[in-house]
Amino acid sequence: MIKTETFEAVNWNNIEDAVDKITYEKLTEQFWLSTRMPVSKDRSDWTKLPDIEKRLVEKVFGGLTMLDTLQSESGIDALRKDAKTQHEIAVLNNIQFMESEHARSYSSIFSTLNTKKEIEEIFRWARENDFLQTKAQLINDVYQNGTPLQKKVASVFLESFLFYSGFYTPLYYLGRAKLINVAEVIKLIIRDESAHGAYIGYKFKLGFNQLTDAEKETLKSWTYALLYQLYENEVKYTELLYDEVGWTEEVKVFLRYNANKALMNLGLSPLFPDTADDVNPIVINGLSTGTTNHDFFSTVGNGYLLSVVEEMNDADYDY
Numbered sequence: 001m002i003k004t005e006t007f008e009a010v011n012w013n014n015i016e017d018a019v020d021k022i023t024y025e026k027l028t029e030q031f032w033l034s035t036r037m038p039v040s041k042d043r044s045d046w047t048k049l050p051d052i053e054k055r056l057v058e059k060v061f062g063g064l065t066m067l068d069t070l071q072s073e074s075g076i077d078a079l080r081k082d083a084k085t086q087h088e089i090a091v092l093n094n095i096q097f098m099e100s101e102h103a104r105s106y107s108s109i110f111s112t113l114n115t116k117k118e119i120e121e122i123f124r125w126a127r128e129n130d131f132l133q134t135k136a137q138l139i140n141d142v143y144q145n146g147t148p149l150q151k152k153v154a155s156v157f158l159e160s161f162l163f164y165s166g167f168y169t170p171l172y173y174l175g176r177a178k179l180i181n182v183a184e185v186i187k188l189i190i191r192d193e194s195a196h197g198a199y200i201g202y203k204f205k206l207g208f209n210q211l212t213d214a215e216k217e218t219l220k221s222w223t224y225a226l227l228y229q230l231y232e233n234e235v236k237y238t239e240l241l242y243d244e245v246g247w248t249e250e251v252k253v254f255l256r257y258n259a260n261k262a263l264m265n266l267g268l269s270p271l272f273p274d275t276a277d278d279v280n281p282i283v284i285n286g287l288s289t290g291t292t293n294h295d296f297f298s299t300v301g302n303g304y305l306l307s308v309v310e311e312m313n314d315a316d317y318d319y
Contacts, residue, residue, distance in 0.1 A: 037184055038181050060241060061106045061122070064102075074144075076095055102189045131233055135237070149208060153204065156197050160261050172282060254279050
């Protein structure tokens, strides 16, 4: 008999890293599907929005769809190659599925609010926008060519920073009691991304702490250089999206705040002076992912999923 590779069954009764088990359980408790969210109830709000704001919503969601697709198709595969335990692979598998569900969520919103022609235009815009393509290419280049720790940096920057230029819009409308069911979907996505960024940041810190002092300084310099590069592009992307509605400077504050959060997930010092106190309070309040009280039988809020949902707070960004 020809000797072949021996396959090892994953044993959840023998945990090498307790954070793998904690994270897997947290993510499964948070499980949700976009098809259970009553986005159709926002059609009335949608029809009342000025055309310029409709186009903004479409573009930010088109951009988010592309980034979620990148994470599900390229990012998690890149991280999985460097996993240290079978349980870590299981967590990454869960993250990969939910990134795909996030991308599907935006299509669910589009199919509810937009015409077929409008949807085609949204995806054309995402495909052809230089700033959006640049940030995707910068992240994907690290996924394809970076070291294991560099890949984790890129993933945390995507999850904890680059998504937020798009998240600003639905959170802003939520604070003004508009598109609240669409915002419910986004809050669920934000809750997931918070957990993803914290977990991958934790794995980064494990590896980072094993480096020599010289290696740490080299990696830190590379990390901040990548963040500068991403931020410069993100500012241009933000100006393109928000100049017409006059929100650009507020969104830039939000970007810097979340860039600092991404660095905190990596165990590194904040780069920007901006704090939660500097962010538009309407938007910062929307980052709370507590339960919205929908009717138990007729509609689904982010509290009635498969379990009780805990509110995320700053501590959830770090293990």
